[in-house]
Amino acid sequence: MSLQSKLSQAIRDIPNFPKEGIVFKDITPIMMNPELSLEVVDHLYEMYKGSSLDAVAGIESRGFLFGYPLAMKLGVPFILIRKKGKLPHKVLSISYDLEYGSSTIEMHIDAVSSGQKILVHDDLLATGGSAGAAGRLIQKAGGEVAGFNFLVSLDFLNGKEQLKEFSNNITNLVAY
Secondary structure (H helix, E strand, C coil), X not given: CCHHHHHHHHCEEEECXXXXXXXXXXXXXXXXXXXXHHHHHHHHHHHHCCCCCCEEEEECCCHHHHHHHHHHHHCCCEEEEEECCCCCCCEEEEEEEECCEEEEEEEECCXXXXXXXXXXXXXXXXXXXXXXXXXXXXXXXXXXXXXXXXXXECHHHCHHHHHCCCCCCEEEEEEC
């Protein structure tokens, strides 16, 4: 069975979460399966091992789950992109709108150096708000978005269109 099929079977739909009308794609069953989780990390490594990435950035919090192991396996730094007020050092901030509200994300001011090529990883691409904000944050620090990677893409929300200003290298493992 393909990785895509395994992930599609593992991901469960949670209707009306976090609010009425939203069908949440829950990836926690993947986390309960260590073999499948390792297969995801190995697959991501194979996708990016020959690239010239300088770092992987993960968006809080589910972007940390596979982004950090991928960075370790690639031998590059992992950059935490967190919600406002969660990082202890000096930060750069970007505010943005998302599907059901607004938010601010931050990154340590010294996390990205000028010209570095950064892969942005998160669990899910919906409208592209969070990932686009992460891209702007990386650019604000002088870095270059080398691409975006997601476990899941909700293609009907056209989030990839929002990200093409940063990179055309936009990949996902499962699409709905």
